[in-house]
Amino acid sequence: MSDYLIELKNIGKRFGGVRALEDVSLAIRPGEIHCLAGENGSGKSTIIKVMSGIYTPDEGEIVIDGEPVGRLDPIRAVGHGIQVIYQDFSLFGNLTVAENLALNTYLLEGRSRMDWRRAHEMARDVLARIGVAIDPDAEVGSLPTSGKQIVAIARAILAKARLIVMDEPTTALTRHEVEALFTIVRDLKAQGIAILFVSHKMREMLEISERLTVFRNGRKVAEGAMRDFDEATITHAMTGLDLTDDPYRPEIPDGPPLLEVTGLSVPGTVEGGALSLRPGEIVGISGLIGSGRTELARALFGMEPRMTGEIRLDGRPARPRSVQEAIARGIAYVPEDRLTEGLFLPQSIERNLVVSILDRLRRGLFLDRRAVRARTAEMFAAMQIAAPSPETPAGNLSGGNAQRVMLGRWLLTGARVLILNGPTVGVDVGSKATIHRIIRDLATRDGLAVLMISDDVPELVTNCNRIHVMHRGRFVAELAGAEMTETRINDTLKTLT
Incomplete structure (x- = not known):
């Protein structure tokens, strides 16, 4: 039995004459919080779409639970427990929380009518599992960004997620909401669910992740335990440069305000x-x-x-x-x-x-x-x-x-x-x-x-x-x-x- 839930081995992907990924490998263990970092255009989105079955790699191999997978499409990826939460959450804003959570289950079961009582029970149970209280009858479009994110996480859990990919999950959250999200992420880890945390924010990477993989220009340039990295080493790996951002404290001229x-x-x-x-x-x-x-x-x-x-x-x-x-x-x-x-x-x-x-x-x-x-x-x-x-x-x-x-x-x-x-x-x-x-x-x-x-x-x-x-x-x-x-x-x- 493999130690890894999913392994991407020597993946290559081209779009026309542009090489988006070159000889990239990434492995994630069950119950692991793994951070994927890199600048825009580094290949992060492409590797996510490879592991979720949206893109078929031109080279390399995908291994799940120790077994090579031939062609991986989105339905097969979901069947293996791979769920991606994109920045827009892919929710229906005009539907309630319960409807959004029950919809995928009912579609898989081939139902043509909504079982309202069961939908509410599903919503209450899964929200209780992640320790949050959201009204199942609330319209999703009325929720704050943090609430929509929780609904997206709950939907992934209902789909029997084993790996949840979170793409820039804290972009629109306050620090208080980030701390609440991290509590949920750690609880998911305790339940054996792996998290791939994709972010630009280095302090959050260092706080939440156990392992780090860094991409630059379609290649993997760094990988290891998070304890071996700090902000400077992550920045250098992402950019190839030593960037410093010292506090800005010039003298403000006297005189009237503009x-x-x-x-x-x-x-x-x-x-x-x-x-x-x-x-x-x-x-x-x-x-x-x-x-x-x-x-x-x-x-x-x-x-x-x-x-x-x-x-x-x-x-x-x-x-x-x-x-x-x-x-x-x-x-x-x-x-x-x-x-x-x-x-x-x-x-x-x-x-x-x-x-x-x-x-x-x-x-x-x-x-x-x-x-x-x-x-x-x-x-x-x-x-x-x-x-x-x-x-x-x-x-x-x-x-x-x-x-x-x-x-x-x-x-x-x-x-x-x-x-x-x-x-x-x-x-x-x-x-x-x-x-x-x-x-x-x-x-x-x-x-x-x-x-x-x-x-x-x-x-x-x-x-x-x-x-x-x-x-x-x-x-x-x-x-x-x-x-x-x-x-x-x-x-x-x-x-x-």
């Missing part, structure tokens, strides 16, 4: 918010989900018509009543969900970049193509966008390059205040360091005032001059200088749970 906010309120979400930003300053906002951070950002960008309070730019009243007014006043907003709120995915990078300044690029009734190309080339260089051409669809970009396109779009408007909501969510470690450098340069070199909203406490500590903590729509703490440490911020957040 942006002042007093008494800002949005009914039900923000109450009496007050903050200021000077030119060249990066101010952070931390807080639990539901604290009002995003609503504050939307209000500053003219997206909350019910907002009251005062916003001043250069000492003059400047409260935007629409997005168009905010842009005209020099305020830019990069949303957390760039895929649904930020980018036009089927359109080219070029169009995504210049869409905010089309009026400036017209020559009569038509666009000045030379000017469009010039502005695009300017942002490709300034934002270090890596793409085959400006005509590449934005939907084909990695997370890091997509975020750089968003930054470039707003810089073309001549923005003076830049609001960043989750600036490196879903971005790999190399791109994350690059984006941080770009943001710092925009502040120190170009004098932008930057408001950075993030769940990533190390990101705030590393990049900000001051940090505000929000809770239930109010600012409850402001930290600066020696007070601005991860421990102090985490302790503050814990008191708010």
Whole structure:
């Protein structure tokens, strides 16, 4: 009997002339928490699709329970107990928790009608097994991200999962929710279920995983017990570079603020918010989900018509009543969900970049193509966008390059205040360091005032001059200088749970 649940041996996979995987091997034991790390494009998604039967490898062998598997398709993979939880969770938002959990079972049994009593029993039993309380009658679309993730895990368990692959499971979770997820993961391990944890977040890798495998450019470049790694060695394995991200603490120039906010309120979400930003300053906002951070950002960008309070730019009243007014006043907003709120995915990078300044690029009734190309080339260089051409669809970009396109779009408007909501969510470690450098340069070199909203406490500590903590729509703490440490911020957040 093999010690391994699944073994991928010397796997190779090509797409046309591009080699996505080359001589890759990966083995996972029952009841093991194994982390798979690598930058975007390293081959992580491809190997997941190989082990789940979506892709057939061009070379190599798949072994499950010590027995070679010939052709592995998705149905056979599920039959072997392999379940993948993707970032979108693949749930039906308009159905209840019980319906989502029972659906696969009923389809396998060939049922044409829902047995409501049995569906509720299944939901209660499986949710109790992982130690959470969610209303089986709740509509999944109404649940927070953490709740949807729990439903996806419960569905995998109902499918008799032996290996659960979690693809970037903590991207949209607060630290409190991450800790709750890790409790569930450790409980699954105790039940003998293996977890393949795919993540960019090194601290979470070190905290939850027992073994680590690192991919780079389609090859396995490191593997071993997690105790043999630290953040520096993981970063070097992922990128081939020694990246350092020392805290950013420049002198903030004296003088009046560029942006002042007093008494800002949005009914039900923000109450009496007050903050200021000077030119060249990066101010952070931390807080639990539901604290009002995003609503504050939307209000500053003219997206909350019910907002009251005062916003001043250069000492003059400047409260935007629409997005168009905010842009005209020099305020830019990069949303957390760039895929649904930020980018036009089927359109080219070029169009995504210049869409905010089309009026400036017209020559009569038509666009000045030379000017469009010039502005695009300017942002490709300034934002270090890596793409085959400006005509590449934005939907084909990695997370890091997509975020750089968003930054470039707003810089073309001549923005003076830049609001960043989750600036490196879903971005790999190399791109994350690059984006941080770009943001710092925009502040120190170009004098932008930057408001950075993030769940990533190390990101705030590393990049900000001051940090505000929000809770239930109010600012409850402001930290600066020696007070601005991860421990102090985490302790503050814990008191708010």
